[in-house]
Amino acid sequence: MGRQLALVRGTGDVGSAVAHLLFRNGFGVVLHDVPRPAHTRRGMAFTNALFERKAELAGVLAKISHDIEDVTHMLACGHALPVTTAAIDAVVDAFTPAVMVDARMRKRATPEPQRHLAGVTIGLGPNFAAGEQTDIAIETAWGDELGRVIRSGTTRPFSGAPRTIAGHSSDRYVYAPAAGVFITGCEIGMKVSAGQSIATIGDTVLLAPLAGRLRGLTHSEVEVAQGTKVIEIDPRDEDADIYGIGERPRRIAQGVLEALRVCS
Numbered sequence: 001m002g003r004q005l006a007l008v009r010g011t012g013d014v015g016s017a018v019a020h021l022l023f024r025n026g027f028g029v030v031l032h033d034v035p036r037p038a039h040t041r042r043g044m045a046f047t048n049a050l051f052e053r054k055a056e057l058a059g060v061l062a063k064i065s066h067d068i069e070d071v072t073h074m075l076a077c078g079h080a081l082p083v084t085t086a087a088i089d090a091v092v093d094a095f096t097p098a099v100m101v102d103a104r105m106r107k108r109a110t111p112e113p114q115r116h117l118a119g120v121t122i123g124l125g126p127n128f129a130a131g132e133q134t135d136i137a138i139e140t141a142w143g144d145e146l147g148r149v150i151r152s153g154t155t156r157p158f159s160g161a162p163r164t165i166a167g168h169s170s171d172r173y174v175y176a177p178a179a180g181v182f183i184t185g186c187e188i189g190m191k192v193s194a195g196q197s198i199a200t201i202g203d204t205v206l207l208a209p210l211a212g213r214l215r216g217l218t219h220s221e222v223e224v225a226q227g228t229k230v231i232e233i234d235p236r237d238e239d240a241d242i243y244g245i246g247e248r249p250r251r252i253a254q255g256v257l258e259a260l261r262v263c264s
Contacts, residue, residue: 019081092118102134103124122260149262199218211235216231
C-alpha cells in the first residue's frame, strides 16, 4: 500500500489498536488526542505517552511529539509513533493525511463532519453515518457485526450495556460522581478487594466495586467530567485481560484495515 499517512484521533484502546495495525502494515501514523485524556485502559493503549513521554503496546513504541517539527522528524525516522496534542487543523495542514480515523469513541455525542480532513475518513462508534460525517463507518458494538465495514448506512446506537465478564457487567465500573480532579496512588494491574479505596475526586472517595485487578484506571491528576468512566475492575484475577490489544479493539482495527484495502 506504500507509506501513506494515517491520522488517528484518540489514544484509547481502540484508537491505539488501529494505530498499531496500520503502523505494522506500512502506514505512517500520527496519533492525536487532548493533552490529558481520561482514558482508563492504559495497559492496552498508547495513552501513557501523553503523561510519561512514551508508551509501548504489543511491540510498538509511541512517543510524545511537542510540535509539528517533532512529528515530522518521527515520521521520517519511523522508529516510533508520534503522539501529538497540536490543533487538529494544524496537523491536517502540515501533513495532508491520506487517511483519518476518528477513534475517540464518544458514545453519546453526535460526530461533526470530518470528510474534509483526509482523502479517506473513517468513523468508529455509535452515531456515525457513512457518507455523512465520514466516508466509511465501522461497527464497534459487540456481536457478529463487530468490525463490519459500513459504506452506506449507520452504526448501531449506543446501548449502554457493557460485555459481561465472569458474571459481572456494569458493576465492574466506577463513574465520576461529580466533576473534579481524579487522584489515585493505584496502578493498572493492581489486585484490589471489594470496598478498597482506589481514588478520590475532591472529598469523595471512590471504592472498588468488587474484587479483582484494575483493568482500567484514569491517570492521576486528570480533570474529569461528571459521569466519566474512571475505574474498571476485571474480576478474573490471574486470568484478567490487562495488557496488550484486546479482542474488540483488534477486530475494529481489522475492519479499518479491510476498508482501506478496498480503497487502495
